[in-house]
Amino acid sequence: MLKEFLESNKKCFKLVCGAGNECAEDVEKLVSLYSSAGAEIFDICAKPEILSAAKKGLEKAGIYDNRFICVSVGMKGDPHIFKAGIDEKKCVSCGKCEEVCPNDAIACPKINRSRCIGCGKCKNVCPNASIDMYECDVDLNIVLPKLVEMGIDCVELHATSEFDEDIWEKWEIINNCFDGVVSICIDRLNLGNKQVLDRLKKMISIRKPYSTIIQADGIPMSGSNDDYKTTLQAVAMAEIIQDANLPVYILISGGTNSKTSELAKMCDIRCSGIAVGSYARKIVKPYIEADFSKALELAKKLVDVSKL
Ligand code: SF4
Ligand code: SF4
Incomplete structure (x- = not known):
């Protein structure tokens, strides 16, 4: 035990x-x-x-x-239950989010939500504010x-x-x-x-x-x-x-x-x-x-x- x-x-x-x-x-x-x-x-x-x-x-x-x-x-409010989402209309396909994602959750402009750990690194590097974080509670x-x-x-x-x-x-x-x-x-x-x-x-x-x-x-x-x-x-x-x-x-x-x-x-x-x-x-x-x-x-x- x-x-x-x-x-x-x-x-x-x-x-x-x-x-x-x-x-x-x-x-x-x-x-x-x-x-x-x-x-x-x-x-x-x-x-x-x-x-x-x-x-x-x-x-x-x-x-x-x-x-x-x-x-x-x-x-x-806990970052651990957030998931990232990309607004495809705003995305300019620069690939920066893919580069920083620690869990291979992004194949631009799509995010694999099951792999996203809510760290927010992609949002921080996006030059076009195309990424938002969404709360997913159980x-x-x-x-x-x-x-x-x-x-x-x-x-x-x-x-x-x-x-x-x-x-x-x-x-x-x-x-x-x-x-x-x-x-x-x-x-x-x-x-x-x-x-x-x-x-x-x-x-x-x-x-x-x-x-x-x-x-x-x-x-x-x-x-x-x-x-x-x-x-x-x-x-x-x-x-x-x-x-x-x-x-x-x-x-x-x-x-x-x-x-x-x-x-x-x-x-x-x-x-x-x-x-x-x-x-x-x-x-x-x-x-x-x-x-x-x-x-x-x-x-x-x-x-x-x-x-x-
Ligand atoms: S929040 Fe973190 S884990 Fe989720 S897609 Fe962005 S960089 Fe990857
Ligand atoms: S960083 Fe932003 S603009 Fe660049 S590919 Fe990712 S979502 Fe698109």
């Missing part, structure tokens, strides 16, 4: 497949690869077909001890019971937006429907330090001590580069949570890479693990189809260095 694993004080590696990544084929391959490489937790979007794909990935890797699936639930009352029935180990709520009402509504549904370890992913894009801690204290007040993970998110979906600067905010956010002495487990995310564990150590952050998304997916992307051994070697190197 995930709780027992966290209690063991072993440091874990969480692969973030992307709360917005709805490409089943992609998720199956990533889960299989990173499970073989030693990752313990797999973060996927809250969709039954993606949960089935992640389970297939775990089966393919054939390792069943200490492997856990976490489904991520986005909020109103009905948690319908989807969560189905996921619980299929078997999950953790539910993660992205509690970062300024829409309090939506957070409390979803928090209540999660706590009523699921009695395992719950994760709260939170960053400071909309909230200050005090608001972050006030929100967390209120949220965990209805839970048993050490039944909650706080995923301290630096800058969501920003970890493509492998340097200290990219991971600085992730470690800083973990420090804020650590200093508050809450009865929770801390994972570091949002701008994580191969330097995160080292920087966290230098800053005396004691976390239960590192969650890596953009960077973990980026390093294996050129090899995952063509050269599995090479992809595995790179994934294993990242997993190992993250557990130091």
